[in-house]
Amino acid sequence: xxxxxxxxxxxxxxxxxxxxxxxxxxxxxxxxxxxxxxxxxxxxxxxxxxxxxxxxxxxxxxxxxxxxxxxxxxxxxxxxxxxxxxxxxxxxxxxxxxxxxxxxxxxxxxxxxxxxxxxxxxxxxxxxxxxxxxx
Numbered sequence: 001x002x003x004x005x006x007x008x009x010x011x012x013x014x015x016x017x018x019x020x021x022x023x024x025x026x027x028x029x030x031x032x033x034x035x036x037x038x039x040x041x042x043x044x045x046x047x048x049x050x051x052x053x054x055x056x057x058x059x060x061x062x063x064x065x066x067x068x069x070x071x072x073x074x075x076x077x078x079x080x081x082x083x084x085x086x087x088x089x090x091x092x093x094x095x096x097x098x099x100x101x102x103x104x105x106x107x108x109x110x111x112x113x114x115x116x117x118x119x120x121x122x123x124x125x126x127x128x129x130x131x132x133x134x135x
Contacts, residue, residue, distance in 0.1 A: 016059050019052055023063060029099035031063040037090050037115075048088035057082060057111040057123035060097035065107050065127050068099055072132050075107065080125035091116040105129050 013021070016033075019041060025032040035041075035056060043049045058080055065075045094114050101108040107129055113121040 013059065015055070019055060021056060021059060026063050026067050029064055029068045029102070031060050031067070031097045032094065033060050033063065034092055034094040036092055037088060042089075046089060048093075050082075050084060053084065053088070053093065053113055053121050054080065054082055054123070056093055056095045056113055057097070057121070058125065060095040060111050061109040061123075061125045061127065064097040064099055064109055065102075065129075068102060068107070069129065073129055074132055075127045075129050078106075078126040078128050080123055082121055082123040084121045086115065086118065086120045088115045088120055093120065102129075 020035045020038060021033055022035065023031060023033045033056065035052070037048055041048055041052045058077055061080070062075065062077070069075060092115070095111050096114075097109055097111040099107055100110050105128060107127045109125050109127065111123040111125070112119060113123070
């Protein structure tokens with residue numbers, strides 16, 4: 001049975017909470033999350049740090065895949081390639097992610113990150129899927 005990703009569960013995703021990431025939808029192989037651009041997330045040039053955009057994609061991918069895992073499975077990021085199309089200085093970032101391929105041990109996912117509706121970045125990631133090791 002696939003796992004359920006909690007949309008609101010304090011402590012489930014501490015890093016996401018740190019940067020202000022919120023999930024709005026998580027269903028089998030899909031996630032949608034967002035964050036408000038805040039001054040603490042800007043680089044010295046007053047532009048959103050690229051690592052925040054990357055983290056949004058990575059976390060969105062993890063959530064989308066999580067919903068496609070069985071109870072005895074875990075996943076981990078292997079690699080993510082991201083292309084940045086526009087600088088972000090304010091507004092809301094949204095990230096839509098879908099699983100585009102899933103096998104027994106590997107999953108490939110794609111994320112689109114938009115800033116107030118404008119395509120800002122696109123990412124493609126590979127995740128490993130493994131069985132939980134017993135005690």
